[in-house]
Amino acid sequence: MATEACKKNHITVNGQVAKSSKEVFPADKITIRKDQINYELTVLDIPQNRVGAKLVDIYRKDETPQEAFKHLELLKLSKEHYRAKGQGRPTKKDRRDIEDFYEDEI
Numbered sequence: 386m387a388t389e390a391c392k393k394n395h396i397t398v399n400g401q402v403a404k405s406s407k408e409v410f411p412a413d414k415i416t417i418r419k420d421q422i423n424y425e426l427t428v429l430d431i432p433q434n435r436v437g438a439k440l441v442d443i444y445r446k447d448e449t450p451q452e453a454f455k456h457l458e459l460l461k462l463s464k465e466h467y468r469a470k471g472q473g474r475p476t477k478k479d480r481r482d483i484e485d486f487y488e489d490e491i
Contacts, residue, residue: 421460422453
């Protein structure tokens with residue numbers, strides 16, 4: 386997955402687009418574009434061996450601003466407003482709900 390993200394230029398290291406073979410060092414700043422959020426990570430240290438997922442936070446610091454997550458939540462809420470793709474025409478109940486909504490505004 387990381388290789389695909391690198392090929393699509395979704396990962397930068399210190400402001401430069403990274404290849405999948407790029408070595409990282411302590412104090413490097415990594416930016417990852419995923420799900421319309423730019424995650425900003427700082428490398429604190431490099432482990433000697435592979436570590437489990439629970440221990441990864443020891444070696445990195447997440448500096449992603451909270452506004453990015455709030456923006457994603459707003460995008461999700463706005464998408465729920467519209468009908469899901471593939472549901473076809475509105476049902477009779479949907480039509481009545483729409484008519485009631487417009488009658489309330491008049």
